[in-house]
Amino acid sequence: MTPIDSAALDPSVWTATCLAQMERATAELRRGGPVALLEGDEAALVLAAEMLEQPALAALLAANGTGQGGVGKGIRLAVTAERAEALVKQGLVPPAPVAGTEGDYRLLALSGALAAEAIRQVADPTASPVAWLSAGIAPAADVAPALCQGAIELTKAARLLPAALIVLVPREALDQWVDPAFRLAARDLAYWRRNAAGSLRRVGSARVPLEGAEEVEIVAFRPGDGGKEHLAIVIGKLDPAQPVLARLHSECFTGDLLGSLRCDCGAQLRGAIAAIAESGAGVLLYLAQEGRGIGLVNKLRAYRLQDAGADTMDANLQLGYGADERLYQPAAEMLRQLGVGAVRLLTNNPDKVTGLAQCGIEVTERVPHVFPSNDHNERYLSTKAVRFGHMF
Structure with missing residues (x-):
């Protein structure tokens, strides 16, 4: 399947084709393979830095400048501005401003002498810094912004570290x-x-009685891009004519399932179910957005950075992600499909109120949702309040 021409297709066909291509591309990146991004007359091979192995690096070096009138610019690494700032502090990237930078990325030129392991270390802040890497990295500004930003977007969609290797090749050499x-x-x-939302x-749906809430139906919603399903836990009988008591809960494997003391997620999940059941009816949306949208593996990396001194926000930034990568469109779409247009929102996070409202769901009231801290999550909760603006 070749890249699609949006002007020549029915919008529904374009949607299905675009989502299918994204699913294939992200799966290929996760297995360490290259994908191609096209922009105008330019074509680029893209490979996730986290997944780089020496044979793939050798292939990228071979692809550099192939074909008649080959490009031959060398291998480039696109990282987020946040990750670039961390690399400057480590002394791995020159501190001078990077010319030609646009948006939220930085482009770096890599020496052909760098090994795959060294490049993976550049992408991964949990790896031990290696001082000699700085000799093989220099600022660059010779790849189209759309290709750089697109490469980072693809790695994020694949739930990998947001760092991508880029090699420009002639379009006629892509095959x-x-x-x-x-x-x-x-x-x-x-x-x-x-x-996507x-x-x-x-x-799919089924009746699933829960402890303390026996009248429960769990409804599964699947995104068209092949990603993980989101779940709606509907308690009691919803009355769409009235604002529905609702909770947006991002999945948390460590807190929800294992009872981790590093966060308050497990208490928030069970407390929300109990509060909705006590009120008579409502819905908890269990969203596949682990770790504020960075995924479980990256959340574990963030924990390591927190153990080394970073707070919750800075850990995400050091990984190259934003402070909060969650999207509210899926939650809004689920509510609409359940017939809900207005909610009383169980949350301490003002961003959830704003995010839902921007997606067309009226929030008539913010209902506080506070639980006691413990010795392990006091700093986590303090960061929520001071840096994320949560209201406890």
Whole structure:
């Protein structure tokens, strides 16, 4: 399947095609393979830095400048501005401003002498810093912004560290390196971001009595891009004519399932179910956005950075992610499909109130949702209050 021409397709066909291409591309990145991004007359091979192995690096070096009139610019590494700042502090990247930088990324030129392991260390803040790496890294500004930002977007969508290797190749040479199924137009990434939530489909439901809430139906919603399902835990009988008591809960494997004391997620989950049951009816949306949207593996990396002294926000920034990567469109779409247009929101987070409202769901009231701290999560809760603006 070749990159699609949006002007030539029915919007519904474009949606399905774009989502299918994203699913293939992110899966390929997670297995360490390259994908191609296209922008105008330019084509780039993209590979997730986290997954780089020496054979793949050798292939990228071979692809550099292939074909008649080859590009030959060398290997570039696109990282987020947050990760670049951390690399400057470690002395791995020159502190001078990076010319030609746009948006939230920085582009770096890598020496062909760098090994795959060294490049992985550049991408991963939990790896031990290696001082000699600085000799093989220099600022660059010779790749189109859409390709750089698109490469980072792809790694984020694949739940990998947001750092991507980029090699420009002639479009006529793409067949030598990337199957057509793994080629994307960079412009389609923005379309995917806007429309992935709208592709949610209700795919299954069942009555599941819970401790303290026996009248419960769990409804599963599947995104069209092949990602993880979101769940709606509907307690009692909803009355769409009235604002519904609701809770947006991002999944937390460590807190919800294992009872981790590093966060308050488990207490918030069970407390919300109890509060909704006591009120008579409502809904808890269990969203597949682990670790404020960075995924479980990256959350564990963030924990390591926190153990080394970073707070919750700074740990995410050091990984190259934003402070909070969660999206509210999926929650809003789930509520709409449940017939809910207005909610009384169980939350301490003002961003959830704003986010839902921006997605078309009226929030008539913020209902506080506070639980006692313990010796392990006091700093975590303090960071929520001081840096994220949570209201306890």
